[in-house]
Amino acid sequence: MSEMKQIKNLKQFSTSKERFQGGHRLCPGCSHSIIVREFVNATDDELCVSTATGCLEVCSTIYPYTSWDVSWIHIGFENAAAAISGVEAMHKSLKNNKKSFSDKPMKFIAFAGDGGTYDIGFQSLSGAAERGHDFIYVCLDNEGYMNTGGQRSSSTPIGGATTTSPAGKVSYGEKKLKKDMMQIMAAHGCEYVAQSAPSNWKDMVKKAQKSFAASGPVYINAVSPCPTEWKFDPSMSMEISKVMVESRVVPLYEIENGSKVTVNYKPKNHVPVEEYLGMQGRFKHLFKPSNKHVIEEWQKNVDAKWEYLLRREEAGI
Amino acid sequence: MEQNRIVWDGNMAASQAMRQAKIDVVAAYPITPSTPIVQNYSQFVADGDVDGEFVMVESEHSAMSACVGAASAGGRVATATSSQGYALMIEVLYQASGMRLPIVLNAVNRALAAPLNIHGDHSDMYLGRDAGWINMVANNPQEVYDLNLCAFKIAEDYSVRLPVAVNQDGFLVSHTTEALNYLPDDEAYKFIGDYKPHNPMLDPEKPVTYGAQTEGEWHYEHKMRHEHAMYNSFGVIEKVLAEYKELSGREYKFVETYQVDDAEEIIICMGSVAGTTQLAVDKLRAEGKKVGLVSVRLWRPFPKEELAKYLGKTKTITVLDRSAPLGSTGALYNEVAAVMVDNGYNAVLLNYVYGLGGRDMTIDHLTEIFNSAKECSDAGKRVKPLIQTINLRGKELSFY
């Protein structure tokens, strides 16, 4: 069994050995690497990481450079979960047969964007979760296919303008609500399912550590504000992330053993969704009078979801 | 070497060889006609006959993905598939070879839909032709067993480090029981040897990145390194087959020949049809006809030089392709034609597309093919269509 790393505050956390190096080619202000650092630096255990094709993969391992100080593999877009399940199975096999390369505790993480999670990698994730591999799946959710120029995914929220759900004379952009991956992964019976935002490092690190302590499959939905395709200034990534949390667009919550809901943070002040939407170019068109109803619908959905989570938390189911 | 005699079908032969290889991770998904391999292996797990992990994944794509993950992690890995499953794997087959991972795949060959068909032909094997795997072809259960043991040893050799597919015909080999000889467990394992890890992800003393993106300045060099390894493997394959002969008494060559020395008409083929062709050769030889057979054992890397040795003196060569080329001559034909041109040989060349979806190919059919070739030999030129069909209902169909 591995010891949980002590991280009480940033003064302590910042003495960590860095496991994800600079010199990668992610856009300035990208939240992906912030999430990755909060996650992989939250343990001293050895790590094997798989990553789905996408911004993180492309930008962190463009030959001849790797940004990873831990073992890492990328196979394709749709199979980050299957890949890490193979690595984990080999670890188990070698351990059971006393052929391990090392006795050090070893953890297994898959990072994938929402495209590689909600869409093309969904089957692979579902399979690996159902099989119960000891792995942590972290979705870096920036609500679209940003690596290929900002196309819609099933994580793109209603009203969002992407290059394949553009706003136009007769369209307000994306028509569908965002898919609820949290519930889907909880329904798989994952030991631990949680949503977090990078601007709340404490929440992220706590959830990372809970993930490392779990022995079954873990799913983390980490919202990842994208300056390039959400269209905001790179310096604002953490501000956007904060407003997402404060406006309850992204509730910080967790689901344990498939059912037990805990809302980890309850914003004191009511921040309207409108404020969040107004910070990003991708929602600019919603502020035209003819599209006002979409903002109203947004607010209704956010309130209903929040209400639902609170009631489940209260009911303990 | 004292050996045991037993009756196995091709699937069981593959399964037993996998058991003896003490594989660390098998990740697999069942599909006809390779399903029994996955079932047999599940039974080995249930009976405690194997120690490794068995990952029953949710698709062939994930099967090969998990195999790639497991092999990069640092241990012996194998799987099995067929047809549509093979097609679903294809993306990851390229990844496995590009990352130079010594995975062994039992490919139980079957037709590709549409229309759907569960029986044997070589469409799936041809689909994987350019995927960068070493491909061997086993024509009966004995060969399936033997080539599986050799496959691990070849794949894992440091100077090769390439995945190997052992192909066998669906049903015709996979579900046909035959008496065969197999090695005692410890002898079989000793022959393969312990797995020799190379840059394992699981070694925390040397973190490694697999699957980086290589753009303009790098991709060509890496691909050519892979290409070089492919050609380099000829020597290792030859050595391993020689060692295996030493151990088992059974000899395997890149191309197998039968009655070719003075043959005027030669059939070149792959897979179980070689056995039937051999019988046809015997029959025709008894009638005084100078016919012979070349069966290609090593599909990739393709043994051009070895094949050339047998094609210089004959009059007519008929190449059998068990897959519809759909717009050109068959893949095996094209290889043979290239060897002829490269060596300045000028026998008449004919191509038959046969046996699709498990359609029978009998001694009579093969006799007909040899006779047709003989007409060309006698005329000293091609007097038959270039691409012909056999045992096909309807109006005679041929091309060119």
Added chain:
Amino acid sequence: MTEEHLLKGWEEFEPGATLFSFEGKPDQEVHHENNSVQHSVADWRVDKPVHNKEFCIDCQFCWVYCPDTSIIPDVDDKGKGIFGHIDYKHCKGCGICVDVCPTNPKSLLMFADHLPVEEALRQWPEKEEKK
């Protein structure tokens, strides 16, 4: 830009295009020539952050939220992480560190990349009155 010395011939590359993080054992902390820490992305930057230690409270927000691992911490004599320096080889000038810095005036501010640090410090603003 690719560093010339990495442009090897096909026969010199590791089979399978693998890359290594370290030269030797990880605990020796010598990064491999193929680690991206060897690669400069400084030319991505238009403005650069400048640190003013006079106001810094060593909260380390800038360290945790820097997407480019470019706030390099130091450790004080009690073993606690404190602000160390900015790694201008990897900083892309996104400005997040400035945004998250909680002091008043800020201990990190953006300046034109060519402006000398001493000059930037001379231009540092006064404490802002809360409105």
